[in-house]
Amino acid sequence: MPRFFVDGPPEGGVIRLRGEDAHHAGRVLRLRPGESVTLCDGRGTDYECTVETVSGDEVACRVQRSAASRTEPLQRLVLFMALPKADKMDFIVQKAVELGVSEIVPVLSKNCVSRPERTEKKVERWRRIAAEAAKQCGRGVLPAVRSVLPLKEAVGQAARCETALLLYENEQQTGLRAALAGGVGKTVSLLVGPEGGFAPEEAAAAQAAGLTSVSLGPRILRCETAPLAALAAVLYAGGNM
Ligand code: SAM
Secondary structure, three states: OEEEEOOOOHHHHHHHHHHHHHHHHHOOOOOOOOOEEEEEEOEEEEEEEEEEEEOOEEEEEEEEEEEEOOOOOOEEEEHHHHHHOOHHHHHHHHHHHHOOOEEEEEOOOOOOOOOOOOHHHHHHHHHHHHHHHHHHHHEEEEEEEEOEEEEHHHHHHHHHEEEEHHHOOOOOOHHHHHHHHOOOEEEEEEEEEOOOOOHHHHHHHHHHOOEEEOOOOOOOOOOOOHHHHHHHHHHOOOOOO
């Protein structure tokens, strides 16, 4: 069933698609009165609707019922991702959204090769990628992509999650499975390094702040592989798969 993110709640039982969404619904999908469509407020509520009228720049949809989105993970997942090179972040954002993250925080750490002076344009691009991915996979929440944070601030925010994990390539003691053996918290943070990994002092500071350093096994995963592998494992351990 076609799905669109909308800004506000129904007015008089009707939600109106306008602009690009109206064009897509009316011209591309050729929705006609009487057909069904799901409109999502991007904050976890889905509106099951019936198309009422279709005009060039507006599609009016009558709300039949509303319900909590069924497509969100049981936990709130936040990915703190050190800036990788080139356009790898585009890939990471898209896949992390499909895997159910609620928030992506780009991080600037010591070994980040990519150190853009101005990051607003990049963040805007990642927000567009996140919105498209959320629409494609049928998310109930529009994941947030935050502004770039220095590692220290990111660690402070990550530590506030009930399950706060540092994916550390040099971790020898604790595997992800052991770290999740006690269960998965309602909020989960994953801190992932760039191609050059974390400096020892960065890893030490993250652990001192309360993050659990975990290994994803004996192989060194690319910075675009590690977060996705960890997200999938956390989703599984958290009862989402
Ligand atoms: N430069 C590092 C090295 O050669 O050891 C590799 C860094 S890796 C490409 C990028 C990031 O992915 C790491 O900082 C870590 O967050 C995560 N990562 C990759 N492999 C991992 C593993 N086996 N265990 C835990 N984290 C891993």
